[in-house]
Amino acid sequence: AQKVTQAQTEISVVEKEDVTLDCVYETRDTTYYLFWYKQPPSGELVFLIRRNSFDEQNEISGRYSWNFQKSTSSFNFTITASQVVDSAVYFCALSESLAGGTSYGKLTFGQGTILTVHP
Amino acid sequence: NAGVTQTPKFRILKIGQSMTLQCTQDMNHNYMYWYRQDPGMGLKLIYYSVGAGITDKGEVPNGYNVSRSTTEDFPLRLELAAPSQTSVYFCASSFAPYNEQFFGPGTRLTVL
Numbered sequence: 001a002q003k004v005t006q007a008q009t010e011i012s013v014v015e016k017e018d019v020t021l022d023c024v025y026e027t028r029d030t031t032y033y034l035f036w037y038k039q040p041p042s043g044e045l046v047f048l049i050r051r052n053s054f055d056e057q058n059e060i061s062g063r064y065s066w067n068f069q070k071s072t073s074s075f076n077f078t079i080t081a082s083q084v085v086d087s088a089v090y091f092c093a094l095s096e097s098l099a100g101g102t103s104y105g106k107l108t109f110g111q112g113t114i115l116t117v118h119p
Numbered sequence: 120n121a122g123v124t125q126t127p128k129f130r131i132l133k134i135g136q137s138m139t140l141q142c143t144q145d146m147n148h149n150y151m152y153w154y155r156q157d158p159g160m161g162l163k164l165i166y167y168s169v170g171a172g173i174t175d176k177g178e179v180p181n182g183y184n185v186s187r188s189t190t191e192d193f194p195l196r197l198e199l200a201a202p203s204q205t206s207v208y209f210c211a212s213s214f215a216p217y218n219e220q221f222f223g224p225g226t227r228l229t230v231l
Contacts, residue, residue, distance in 0.1 A: 004161075033217045045162075045209065045222040052217070091161055095217055104169055105150050105216030106177060109161030 002027045004094050006110035013082055014118050021077040021113045023092030029053075033095040034068065034075045035107065040088040048090075051075065082117045089114050121145050125210050125223035132200040132230045140195040140226050142210030150213045151193040152220065153177070153185065155206040162209060168193055200230045 003026040013019045025034065036048040049059065051068050059066045063080045079086055089112045096106040126141045144151065149170045154162035154177075164177030168187040182204055184196040193212075197204060207227050211220040 006161075009159075035219070037222075043207070044224050045211075047219040047221070050217075050219055093161075104167060104175070105213055105218070105220070106152070106164050106167060107154075107162070107220065109154075109163070111159070111161045 002094050002096065002108045004092050004108050004110035006090075006092055006113050008113045009111070010114040010116070012116045012118065015084060016081050017117075018078060018080050019082050019115065019117075021079075021090050021092075021115065023075045023077065023110060025073050025075065025092070025094045027073075027094060035093040035095070036066070036075075036077050037091045037093065038088045039091065039112070045091075048077075079115075082115075084117050084119055087115060087117045123210055123212055123221050123223035125208075125226050127226060128224065129227045130229070132197075132228065134200060134202065134230060136200050137196070137198050138200070138228075140197070140208055140210075140228075142193045142195065142223060143191050144193075144210075144212040144221070145191065146212060146214070146221065147190060148212035148214050148221075149190065150216060150218075150220075151187065152211045152213075153183075153193070153195045154209045154211065155179065156209060156225075157206050165195065165208075197228075202230050204228065205230045 005024045032053045034051045038046045065078045067076045091112045092110045093107040123144045152167045153165040166185040168174045210223040213220045
């Protein structure tokens with residue numbers, strides 16, 4: 001069975017600090033996808049990034065960066081110079097494994113990390 | 120494009136009542152999903168559909184039913200509501216498996 005663990009339940013930082021959100025996953029398959037979603041206080045879910053299991057390159061998008069390490073089954077998310085608008089719940093998710101060549105895109109979510117950025 | 124829309128936004132049910140949560144997407148996506156989010160928890164998959172007429176159970180299907188008669192609509196039916204179904208329900212769609220899923224704004228349901 002697949003599993004996603006976000007061990008940090010809540011993180012509190014002061015504006016302009018860097019912050020890293022951890023994500024550890026478990027899967028038996030070699031082909032899979034990992035996602036990060038943001039849920040601001042308004043409640044909607046916003047897609048941030050998708051990474052496939054064959055691409056271990058780190059990615060940077062503005063103040064956001066992601067570090068994917070298959071050796072440790074981790075897909076960590078770093079926000080540089082955090083801002084108050086970054087305050088949200090962040091979810092890491094794993095797509096269902098590709099079994100028998102068939103996939104339906106079902107996601108397994110971690111429990112989320114609540115990030116609070118204070119001015 | 121409106122994306123994924125859900126109605127209602129809020130609803131309070133009494134134990135034993137039934138209701139249908141509506142979900143519509145205008146992106147011509149084949150893949151649609153229903154998740155529930157309990158307080159302080161991540162989302163859990165209830166049902167999903169890979170196209171009109173094709174649905175299947177997710178991780179937590181008990182107490183729910185779905186149908187998919189058109190590409191656009193994917194309603195979720197609650198029969199005999201129970202307090203354990205108090206949650207926020209999200210509908211999502213995607214163009215293909217492994218693509219990003221687009222989420223609706225959610226329906227907050229309370230069963231008393």
